[in-house]
Amino acid sequence: MKKIMVLIGVLGLILMIALSAAAQSTTMIGGSIRFAPGATSQVISGRLDGGVAVRYEFYAAANQSATITLNSDTNAAVLGVKTLKGQVLLSLDARSATFGMPLPVSGGYELLVYNPGQMATNFSFLLSIPPISTKPGQTAIPANPYYPVPGxxxxxxxxxxQFAKGETMTEIAGTSAGGTCTRYDFYAGNDYLLLATVSSDNNRVNLGLSDNTGTLYVSNANQFGTIRQILSKATKYNLDVCNPDAAATGFRLTFVIPVRVRFAPNTNSAQLAGAVRANGVVSYTAYASAGQTMTVRLQSGTTQPNAFLRISGIDDGVVYQDHTAKLTNWSGVLPRRQDYLIEVVSFQQATNYSLSIQIY
Structure with a gap:
């Protein structure tokens, strides 16, 4: 077993170094990490006795995204990160070997590598801090959800x-000071889809996504104003709204997590029910393959419909039926394998509804 663990650790170190061929590699037991001129990353290696931690320092500007990946022979070593003023960004208690987030302040940071096991271990970590991008805001995805008129x-x-009962969307407005990030957190389950879009007065505010273990999914350095992300585990996530400009600006954040439609075993349909507020939207996602047929039926109101269907593709961004057509049924052969976004859209008044989805 010991030989297997050592082999796994060595393979992990080789893979990490291969992926970071441009990074400078240094053996160093503690001290200040300084990148070579023009470099944005560095591999640090060393050896730790059991129950011992080693301390490093590095310096970065506010809103730069730092990512750290740690490997060790025993797979036991973990990371801790905090500012030199004591703000904890990743606790050793989290027992995490990865870290990633936009850094909150300009200045120094403390990085701890701790070996909680009894056996000594070799370790190696990659620290990467790319420069803040000056690219204009851009859309990361073709997904094309419907957002109601702000109200x-x-x-x-x-x-x-947190969503109100039965809802899948919330709209948040705020003001972001120059050179700062505003952090929102939310809880979501495995395999749920996040759709988040931010707009701002200066057209520069962007989004970043990480989770409470320090895993970075979308860096603010990418300058994305839109995120589409399949969430890979049930945990708490962090959504950072960042303003890279020097001056404060207003922003508006639209945040959607559709209900994931799941069919019971040996069935190909689902019956759903809910309520949608006036001028609101409730969203669902259903996964299907190319060539399958999807049929969707919506019922609402007593004498005439109060809500209508909007069907679009998550990956291709194609709107197969728009709610403005005021239709309550849709059926079609699906052109590609992807998640399909099914939205129940109301107009003048709130309404209860029932929704039937069949894929065969």
Missing amino acids: SWQYRLGGTI
């Missing part, structure tokens, strides 16, 4: 995002 913006600077 229910909540003014909120950070905190936990």
